[in-house]
Amino acid sequence: xxxxxxxxxxxxxxxxxxxxxxxxxxxxxxxxxxxxxxxxxxxxxxxxxxxxxxxxxxxxxxxxxxxxxxxxxxxxxxxxxxxxxxxxxxxxxxxx
Numbered sequence: 535x536x537x538x539x540x541x542x543x544x545x546x547x548x549x550x551x552x553x554x555x556x557x558x559x560x561x562x563x564x565x566x567x568x569x570x571x572x573x574x575x576x577x578x579x580x581x582x583x584x585x586x587x588x589x590x591x592x593x594x595x596x597x598x599x600x601x602x603x604x605x606x607x608x609x610x611x612x613x614x615x616x617x618x619x620x621x622x623x624x625x626x627x628x629x630x
Contacts, residue, residue, distance in 0.1 A: 538601075545584055545596035545604040552581035567621045573614035580607040 544551070555578040563571050584603025588596060596604070622628040 541601045541604050542596045544608065545600040546588055548581045548588060548600060548604060548607070549585035551607060552578050552585055555581060567617065570614050570618050570621070573610050573617065577607045577610035577614065580604075580610060 555574055559571065559574055559578065563574070566574070580603045584600040584607070587600040587603065619628060623630060
């Protein structure tokens with residue numbers, strides 16, 4: 535499977551990803567660094583926006599905009615992960 539195929543799969547399930555991100559933010563958002571929280575909130579918005587594209591399209595293929603939103607969500611989550619790792623490393627919780 536190449537990345538474009540993976541984006542199709544992610545794009546078609548963006549509504550589920552948006553719900554999962556909301557749950558994460560509700561559960562632990564208060565204890566995360568603000569930069570990480572902001573990135574997760576932006577990823578949730580991208581997932582929600584893309585899910586609307588999928589539901590409006592009504593086909594089995596992911597619309598181009600939904601795939602762009604899926605890529606944006608992925609990039610934001612990757613950045614949030616890097617920021618969280620850096621924060622935990624600075625606190626001495628993770629090794630350098």
